[in-house]
Amino acid sequence: MINLFNTATNSLEPFRPEKIVKIYTCGITPYDATHIGHAATYLTYDVLQRRLRDLGYETQCVRNITDVDDDILRKARELGVHYLDLAAKETARFDSDMEALGMIPSWSEPRATSAIAEIRNFIGKLMERESAYQVNGSVYFDISCVDDFGALCRLEREEMIVLASERGGNPSDPQKRDPLDFVLWQPSLPDEPAWESRWGSGRPGWHVECSVLAMRDLESETIDLHGGGADLIFPHHECERVQSEAVTGKQFVRHWMHQAMVEMDGEKMSKSLGNLVFVSELRKEYDPRAIRLGIIAQHYRTPWSWSQEIMPMAKERLEKWIAAGSGNYGIDQVRECLDNDLDTPQAIKIIDEYAESGSGIANAAMLLGVDISNPYLFNKE
Secondary structure, X not given: OEEEEEOOOOEEEEEOOOOEEEEEEOOOOOOOOOXXXXXXXXXXXXXXXXXXXXXXXXXXXXEOEOOOOHHHHHHHHHHOOOHHHHHHHHHHHHHHHHHHOOOOOOOEOOEHHHHHHHHHHHHHHHHHOOOEEEEOOEEEEOHHHOOOOOOOOOOOHHHHHHHHHHOOOOOOOOOOOOOXXXXXXXXXXXXXXXXXXXXXXXXEOHHHHHHHHHHHHHOOOOEEEEEXXXXXXXXXXXXXXXXXXXXXOOOOEEEEEEEOOXXXXXXXXXXXXXXXXEHHHHOOOOOHHHHHHHHHOOOOOOOEEOOOOHHHHHHHHXXXXXXXXXXXXXXXHHHHHHHEOOOHHHHHHHHHHHHHOOOOOHHHHHHOOOOOOOOOOOOOO
């Protein structure tokens, strides 16, 4: 049995899914290349799926593509390109990076723009239940209709207002009844894409797409596990949770699992700060298996800082693992580590010890997604 930390309860809990495990992870907004922070997030759920499959489960992991929102429209405007062309280009680059890192392919990778009809229907249900209201072509979720807003993030109201302001929630919007109410539908600017709706021409808000895509593609109103970066806990995941449960009357997510932030020079690695390390650039220098090893050497719940020492160490580790060759040494110990809140650093340490003694560790390495069956070592041209 796997024990995983559940953000909703702030505790380590047994993860007891059904035979088919339904997982949703918030995907990228494709307006720039994949950075190490993205890779760390998706590698976490990749390793989780590998252990679940090792235990005999089937996994269905949906990872969305936010191909219409403020960020991508702003970047497309700056570049003078169509927003869907930009999304297609960066999604292809992202998928190439994920494939190189040895990721299990997503069950589906739905685009936000593929679900406009379902999003309008979802918002309509919220309006019918009086959980949302319309003002001048915008539709807002009314947080007064729920009594547990903030239960996932466990933040005080003033803390939520500050974070909402920092993360696109616009609490100062004068049309809102409450500063923490959030947008479900909004009018488009003249140069932005727009779809017709009963509330006027416009486009979806940020949070609503993930609720709709998760339930649509996983074919369930309740999913087993929802993942994403820790910076999404509020407002994104809090808003997802309350709007979904307001529509269905059911628990939206059984287990919330979040990836800690990756830092660079003491600050969160992010596009807005421009302090990024891109996977595509690292691939020019290093074997992708070494990149994977460099990232999963950190525990998923512990914030960590990228440094120049990480990749040379990971390259040396990969060389030793390949030299150790095929075999089953360490596999049960690695399983125990993964069952303990996905403890990849300890799992790597165990494999290191066997590799140092020349014992074959290929099967244990494969549980971490590191395929050493091919002895080829990437070399910089």
